[in-house]
Amino acid sequence: MYKRIIYDTALDWVPYVAFGVTFAVFAIFIVGAICMRKGSADKLSRLPLDD
């Protein structure tokens, strides 16, 4: 297996996995951001101005 790691180009699957993982990260946090309550988002965004 080790030599495969060095020498295999693995170009046929690496991009798909990379894209899949990134897409999943984006999707999870977009869902998280959308699910966030508006009141909570507004309150948080005003924290720096809360002097």
Add this chain to the structure above:
Amino acid sequence: MTNPASKITIEFDDRSVRRFMIASIIWGIVGMLTGVFVASQLNFHQLNLASCLSFGRLRPLHTNAVIFAFVGNMMFAGIYYSTQRLCKARMASDLLSNIHFWGWQLIIVAAAITLPLGLTRGQEYAELIWPINIAVALIWVVFAVNFFWTLAKRNEPSLYVALWFYIATIITIAMLYIVNHLSIPTSWTHSYTIFAGVQNGLVQWWYGHNAVAFFLTTPILGIMYYFLPKAVERPVYSYRLSIVHFWSLVFIYIWAGPHHLLNTALPKWLQMLGTFFSLMLWAPSWGGMLNGLLTLRGAWDKLRTDPVVKFFIAAVTFYGMSTFEGPLLSIRAVNALSHYSDWTIGHVHAGAMGWNGFMAAGLFYWLTPRLYGTKLYSLAWANFHFWLGLIGILIYVGAMWVSGIMQGLMLNATTPDGTALVYPNFIDTLTSIRAMMGFRIVGGSLYLVGMILMGVNIWLTIRKGSPVNETREVAVIERNQCDTMGMREAFLNDPIACSMGGLILILAWLFLPPGADIAALVCALVFSFLAVKRFQRGHHRWSQWYDSLLHNWMPFTVLTFVAVALGGLIQIIPTVMVNRATNVEDRVQQPYTPLELAGRDIYVSEGCYNCHSQMIRTMLPDVLRYGDYSRMGESIYDHPFQWGSKRTGPDLAREGGKYPHSWHYDHMKDPRAISVGSNMPSYPHLFTDKFDQKTLRKKIMVMTQLGVPYPAMTDTEVKTKAVEQGIQIVKDLEIQGRSGALPDTQIVALIAYLQKLGKFDVPELEGKLKGTPAGIPFPVKPSIPDGFRSSAVTK
């Protein structure tokens, strides 16, 4: 709920903010002055006034000063100021703040002394010697304890997005710095990194790239998210976008390091990962930039009148441009042109001067009146600084684009039949960019003048006012309002279980043998379906878990660490495990003799890697110019690797045996006597200084410990071998008409090293494959998997 009776008045620790700000300005001017000086040395070799003032030694001083001294102190000023306000609490410990400030300044002074003395680890942005590395780690821990302690005693339950970026900065830099600086000392001032060759390259650029990401970007984004809304007096454009920005940036950035090693001996799948994740970085980076720019909605008029807003908005724009250019340069075809050229230098400076420098200026102009209870001494000077800086950056970056593209095109130009170079003489390409290197000095000088103007303006403001520590009445929150999430609640829940389960099944699909991998894939699909069903049933629990995270710094920090550690582990562990001679098929580097090792240490100490690479890429023009492309096994014993990142001079990977000893002897004495038009410094001290014999045996022992196959040798044997080889080189020099050289001088050791470059042994199997078919100009590695290679040979 908050009890109104439990209000207290707190005094913020603004003294630390003032100190870090002043230190940043002073070190910034020093670092940029050094930058202008080293830029001038490239055009005027006479400015290499002494060994301690040569380009190879001063360039690391410039980069370290700007990154760690200028931006580091600026970052600490911004973090100390905003964290206290966002937590509604004074920094947890004045003692820790003091240790942090003075410790960091001592580290900078130590760097300023050791680097010109040639005491270096020989890796970019990681040059500082091991005792200073330990000091950096300790002071960073002091900073981390002070920061997290402040979070723990905060009087605001929610963690604002700026604090997330600070958390990511602190834990990621700690991880990167410690791993990349793992070394075994050979003396108080010297050590060998535990990584070699390709693994060293991968770890170094995992660190180097993410030093840009987590030292020069994430903390500054935190500062942007706090200070930009303050400056324009309106909340950030979209808090939701900031959530997506943070997590996607933190997760993706860590994977992109291999884009610094495209077309090299790095395994192709890692190169592909580097390119892919770099391209995907466009999305979060531009999301963040747009969030910053659109924060100005309805207040664009301030851009005309307020220099603080001018600096901030220009900085965010430069952030957008740099993060556009970075992925562009990570495309292999573009990188084939841009890498090792001034284009990369231009890219880095657009980020450092435009993004970091302008954010620093905006921050300091905003902070100073508040920290000293007065008005800025001169708004007009601040505006003038802005235009000087902007014009300076544009001249600098434009010149570097032209220079980089011109030299890249010339170096890569081949005749129409592809069998010869159009510009075979490297010096021709250097001569053609001299004018652009001159413009760089002009651009850098303008920027430096702007910085000095800011320093004077702020100094006069300080003299006009007096230090003010802001006091504020805050409501003390009850401890059960935040940080109540236990580890069980934080990690044993649906979102974590589904993510981890999915990840394990995907990894099983990738790495299990045929048959089992299909089963794992089917399981992954079924698992995903079940996870979606579970989310539909209880999505409120998922979002509640996420909301809770924003009130609990500990689980948030752990999750951030997992996100940043994942990319590094997947890339680094296989490469570290496999980079052993037994796993390398075609070529294995010959270990250095004691004298060659001593010569290599001189090469590292003089900072030759700042201008010379040792990596012939898998590209026709590189092969035509420098010889057969570099294999992974050819640097397997190089602690540290010296692949380099810039070719101000030619590649040296196959320098060994190319020229006689006398050529190197004359070249080091006066490069222009050999290469007319060369901008390389002369090295007269190499002809009189002795190479280090005292620690040579210890160095060999450490190398052996690291896996280099040296036979057991006594101290006397090591010294004898070194001197004997030195005597032989001196004899050869005398035969070639160069008398007077001494066998124990540095020049002799350096010649021994240079003559060894590119020497390798061929394992038995590859010996059979060595005879290449007629018509192929250089050996081509067969692109067939290992399992089939032996049968191919038999046939």
